[in-house]
Amino acid sequence: MQPLLEVENLVKTYSRKKLSGPREEVRALDGVSFSIFRGNTMAIVGESGSGKSTLALGLAGLETSTSGTIRFEERDILRLGEKDLRTIRRKIQLIFQDPASSFNPRWKVLEIMTEPLALQGNLSRDEMRARAHAVLEQLGLSSAMEEKLSSELSGGQRQRLAIARALMLEPKLLILDEALSALDCSVQAQIANLLVELQSSRSMAYLFITHDIAMAAHLADEIAVMRKGRIVEQGAPDKILKQPQTEITRELLAAAPRFDSARPRVATS
Amino acid sequence: MQGMGSILDVRDLRVAYRSSSGEPFRALDGVRFCLEPGEVLGVLGESGSGKSTLAVSLLGLFRENSVVADGTVLFRGKDLLKAEAKELRAIRGKNISLIFQEPSVALHPTMRVGQQVRRVLAAHGMDDRSELDRRTREVFETLFPEEAERIARSYAHQLSGGQRQRVLIAQAIACGPAVVVADEPTASLDPTTQMEILGVFRRLRKSLNLTMIFITHNPALLSGFADRVLILYAGGAVELGSAREVLVSPKHPYTQALFRAIPSLDEPRDAGKRNLPAIPPANISPSPQTGCPFEGRCPERMDICKSKNPGFVSLSATHLVTCFRYESQ
Numbered sequence: 001m002q003p004l005l006e007v008e009n010l011v012k013t014y015s016r017k018k019l020s021g022p023r024e025e026v027r028a029l030d031g032v033s034f035s036i037f038r039g040n041t042m043a044i045v046g047e048s049g050s051g052k053s054t055l056a057l058g059l060a061g062l063e064t065s066t067s068g069t070i071r072f073e074e075r076d077i078l079r080l081g082e083k084d085l086r087t088i089r090r091k092i093q094l095i096f097q098d099p100a101s102s103f104n105p106r107w108k109v110l111e112i113m114t115e116p117l118a119l120q121g122n123l124s125r126d127e128m129r130a131r132a133h134a135v136l137e138q139l140g141l142s143s144a145m146e147e148k149l150s151s152e153l154s155g156g157q158r159q160r161l162a163i164a165r166a167l168m169l170e171p172k173l174l175i176l177d178e179a180l181s182a183l184d185c186s187v188q189a190q191i192a193n194l195l196v197e198l199q200s201s202r203s204m205a206y207l208f209i210t211h212d213i214a215m216a217a218h219l220a221d222e223i224a225v226m227r228k229g230r231i232v233e234q235g236a237p238d239k240i241l242k243q244p245q246t247e248i249t250r251e252l253l254a255a256a257p258r259f260d261s262a263r264p265r266v267a268t269s
Numbered sequence: 270m271q272g273m274g275s276i277l278d279v280r281d282l283r284v285a286y287r288s289s290s291g292e293p294f295r296a297l298d299g300v301r302f303c304l305e306p307g308e309v310l311g312v313l314g315e316s317g318s319g320k321s322t323l324a325v326s327l328l329g330l331f332r333e334n335s336v337v338a339d340g341t342v343l344f345r346g347k348d349l350l351k352a353e354a355k356e357l358r359a360i361r362g363k364n365i366s367l368i369f370q371e372p373s374v375a376l377h378p379t380m381r382v383g384q385q386v387r388r389v390l391a392a393h394g395m396d397d398r399s400e401l402d403r404r405t406r407e408v409f410e411t412l413f414p415e416e417a418e419r420i421a422r423s424y425a426h427q428l429s430g431g432q433r434q435r436v437l438i439a440q441a442i443a444c445g446p447a448v449v450v451a452d453e454p455t456a457s458l459d460p461t462t463q464m465e466i467l468g469v470f471r472r473l474r475k476s477l478n479l480t481m482i483f484i485t486h487n488p489a490l491l492s493g494f495a496d497r498v499l500i501l502y503a504g505g506a507v508e509l510g511s512a513r514e515v516l517v518s519p520k521h522p523y524t525q526a527l528f529r530a531i532p533s534l535d536e537p538r539d540a541g542k543r544n545l546p547a548i549p550p551a552n553i554s555p556s557p558q559t560g561c562p563f564e565g566r567c568p569e570r571m572d573i574c575k576s577k578n579p580g581f582v583s584l585s586a587t588h589l590v591t592c593f594r595y596e597s598q
């Protein structure tokens with residue numbers, strides 16, 4: 001079976017001009033290769049500055065990559081024209097850490113939900129509304145919420161809304177860039193469960209970018225560890241947790257806030 | 270155990286904000302605890318639990334008229350809720366200091382960070398230049414043993430998130446306060462830096478015998494650091510006890526449910542079992558005037574939970590919980 005997404009030797013360089021001295025080249029991505037299959041979850045973990053977010057932006061087409069290939073559904077999207085790209089872009093959706101800043105504060109939930117469809121422009125108003133209803137319902141957001149502003153929602157509801165909006169275009173790949181990081185533990189668990197449920201009902205693939213290695217291990221089929229723009233280690237969560245091969249993975253595991261030593265043994269009912 | 274020798278003794282603290290419609294919104298509802306010298310009290314609560322309101326209450330940092338506060342916050346026997354603005358200004362920073370969550374916002378963008386620490390000292394009456402220089406250098410050497418001078422001469426934007434957070438800690442300890450209140454001091458940092466800052470707190474605790482209130486939404490940060498833990502839920506203290514009691518054998522159904530919802534590093538999920546035992550979402554409607562605030566989400570609710578407010582039940586000399594489950598014992 002062909003992977004849904006195949007990234008090969010992806011490179012992104014920025015050039016940075018210091019106040020004094022010559023231009024300096026920064027390799028944010030330094031030859032990244034991996035693939036994701038349909039309905040699977042790949043987690044990318046690493047410290048700040050390891051290139052995780054640059055990777056997300058590159059895959060979503062929000063930044064142009066310097067070199068390499070990104071094959072999505074077997075087409076090299078870095079070499080597609082604008083028209084073909086549009087049909088592909090809707091299938092790759094990106095969700096950020098802070099949903100509040102990615103919504104128009106003057107728009108009501110319904111407008112936020114239907115905008116992506118309106119931009120695609122091939123559904124009537126009623127059809128768009130109907131789809132928004134259905135998606136909101138699946139995400140546990142009541143239709144009473146449609147008339148609210150995003151600022152009137154709680155943090156967990158806003159993150160649900162961000163996921164709901166992404167689902168409007170029926171994507172094949174969701175890129176979640178620290179999408180759970182700003183949420184409370186109990187809300188994280190709700191959204192994580194929602195993601196698991198959506199994945200099995202819609203067979204979406206996830207690229208789950210995080211620095212929470214425990215959540216990565218919980219959600220992912222495979223974990224890739226990044227450092228300085230490279231994937232330094234990759235494998236099944238169990239293997240990464242139990243037999244880390246690189247120093248950075250060991251460091252990340254050691255730095256992960258440990259709660260387990262004090263983990264309560266409460267009977268699950 | 271209550272009160273004797275405590276630095277801070279909080280009793281029955283109630284705080285309500287006046288909303289634009291004039292309806293009071295209760296943010297804290299009957300919180301109590303005391304803080305002993307040299308102790309780290311971890312306060313654990315999720316959004317809306319009132320944890321930040323608690324932080325500002327301890328320093329009297331209310332906006333005029335926006336708030337109704339009730340109860341007592343005794344600092345060395347003086348009730349801060351009844352103190353004059355002038356008295357509070359003298360106490361803040363010097364006796365009780367606060368570390369905020371967002372170091373990039375809390376620092377001045379065009380003033381060297383050394384100057385910003387110096388100003389804290391000057392604001393609290395240190396006016397001798399050489400004394401100011403000496404103390405500023407000393408504080409920077411405590412936080413940045415290897416590059417104190419370089420950091421002190423830097424501007425906030427030239428520093429990393431972890432370094433900026435250290436500068437805020439430098440400001441907070443500059444006057445040698447009796448109590449440091451830290452409100453989510455590591456929330457905006459990545460885990461490696463988070464651990465580094467926790468290490469700084471641990472070290473300061475030993476070297477300065479720091480007394481601290483460490484407020485967080487992440488229970489993992491408290492294990493191995495806090496001596497005692499207070500759990501806040503919807504403005505109320507639902508559980509208070511030694512870190513061991515609360516983190517290892519929590520008794521309140523909310524605390525138990527919260528800890529179950531966190532994925533574990535040591536026990537990765539079984540194949541096929543990918544659901545975390547999440548707590549059902551909270552209702553957005555304001556919590557009712559009577560009854561336990563957790564009642565609507567509680568897996569163990571009973572009839573009485575709806576009609577009566579649970580009081581504190583002592584499970585041991587140090588472990589308190591507000592839940593009817595334990596009242597008969």
